[in-house]
Structure formats: structure tokens, C-alpha cells
Amino acid sequence: MSKSILINSIKLSAYVGLATFTLLAVGCSKGSSAESNKADSSTVSASGNTAPAAVGATSSSLKSDERLIKGGSFTRLLDDGKTVVTVNSYYLDKKLTTVEEFDEFVKKTNYTTEADKFGNSAVLQDGNWTLKEGANYWYPLGKDKPKATANHPVTQVSWNDVVAYAKWKGKRLPTEVEWEYAATNAGATNFKFPWGNDVEVNGKYVANTFQGTFPSDNTALDGFEFTSPVGYYPANELGLFDIGGNVWEFTANPIPPTPEQAAQDPSLRIPLKGGSFATDFSKDADALIFHHSSTTPETGVFHTGFRLARDDK
Ligand SMILES: [Ca+2]
Secondary structure (H helix, E strand, C coil), X not given: CCCCCCXXXXXXXXXXXXXXXXXXXXXXXXXXXXXXXXXXXXXXXXXXXXXCCCCCECCCCCCCCXXXXXXXXXXXXXXXXXXXXXXXXXXXXXXXXXXXXXXXXXXXXXXXXHHHHHCEEEEEECCEEEXXXXXXXXXXXXXXXXXXXXXXXCCCCCHHHHHHHHHHHCCECCCHHXXXXXXXXXXXXXXXXXXXXXXXXXXEECCCCCCEECCCXXXXXXXXXXXXXXXXXXXXXXXXCCCCCCCEEECCCCECCCHHHHHHCCCCEEEEECCXXXXXXXXXXXXXXXCEEEECCCCCECCXXXXXXXXXX
């Protein structure tokens, strides 16, 4: 990949508090953007299976690191109204993909991530979004910061990187609707967040989110300033960990940019679901189950990772 030298005016949403930062980055052809926008009903992919949802379903082809999410219908609460959607059964990884798992892919396939091709990746540093030189999945905050921990979710991978990884694994990313279905316990719950309507449950944090005054004063009352080990917090009723919090999750289907996004970069956007350690769930509407943030396909971000899915067939 050639790397052209130019000046990009990159606008990255802060993901919390509705604050938006504008970054003037030099020296990278990557038109990165991570804008907020509303859930888009155009991503609905309804089809066929009307079997009732089941909690903790099993299957003979089920792998130990997956859950079978039985298909069924559920209601998406979009800003322009409710939409009933039917989802086919699918398998979803219990946990986010870790640094160690992604590293195995890199080593065995000699893969180079887009962050390493560009030589930088997006980091929120001292309250400002920047393309940090040297940031990659082993050094998500940059080479001058601590190395990533193997059992934490991999970040600083782009959607394109993730699609390559998924292909190698014989899997795919979940669609936005599939992620929402999993986050509602297969339609059985209708909370604001995957675990409930409040950030805390019985006085305890049940997900890795942001506490403090965004962006610079992160009190980390939940124990983690940045990522946390995958599976650290309790699973939801379907047995899925980190559905909500820790890192934003890539989904499968690119969507058109909003007019505001297109004015900066006409690239398609990848919906991101679930919020992260850098999301103040008490203030950021993007963290709601039926909302999303988004990023461009080539952009790695320090708080964005993924889990994989596959068809039930
Ligand atoms: Ca935290």
C-alpha cells in the first residue's frame, strides 16, 4: 500500500458526552473518522426463522468458545419508531477476540495490519484524538506506553484487518441486528444497555465503562482505565461476555456515511456497537443497544475490537 503525504482534517467523535474533537493530522493517507450517528433501519436483514429464542442453547456443532443464539423475532427501538425483525439462528463467540488470538493469525499468515502499514493509529491522548505514531495492536497507546496484555481484547485493528482474520477463522462478523439481538438476550430483555437501564447494578459496575469527567479525568472506579481482560465481568443471560463496554465491536455490514460524515470523507462507515472503556454510558447515547458509533473500514482505534459469528447450518 502506498502512503501519500497529505494533511487530513479528521474529525473523531469522542463517543461520550456529545463532545467532539477535531484533529488535524499530518502524514497519513488514512481518512479516518469515527462519527456518531443513529441506528439505521436500512441495516435490518430480516428473514425466515421464527423459532422461539432460547437461552443458553446448545448444538452438536457448537464450539466451546461459542454460544448458539437461537433465531426469533425481536423489536428494534429505533429513533424513527419500532421495527420488528426476525433473525436466523447463528453462533456468536462468547468472548471478544484477544490480542493473543489475533497475534496467532498475524504470525501464521505473515499479516500486516493497516495500523502497521500506515505507521499510526487512533488514540485518545490527554483528551485529544490523535493518530499516534507506532500505535498498533501490541501497542494500542503507542510504543511509549505499556504493551498490550495477551488476554485483553485486541484493538487497533481495522475492519479490513478483522474481515481478513474472520476469513482465516472460517467465521464472519455479526450483523448489527445480530449484535442487538444478542444484547437483548435474544429479545427477552429491553434494557437501555445490555445489562440494565443503569450503569451500575446493585452498586457494582458490571462492565468496563468510563467514570469521571470525560475525557481527561478517568477515575476508573470499575477497576480499568483502558481495556479489561475478556470475560472479567459477568456474562449476560446468553452466556456472552463484554456485550457492552470494554471495547466497541465491529459489525459486518458497511453503511453509507451521513451527509456530515461524507463532507469529511465519503467512505462507507462500519457500525460499532456497545460502547467501550472510553464511553460514559450515563451520557453517550451511542452506547444504547439500538444506537451505534461508526468508523471507516481502514481505521484502527484504541477502543475498538470485535467478536466473531458464524451461520447455523
Ligand atoms: Ca473503566
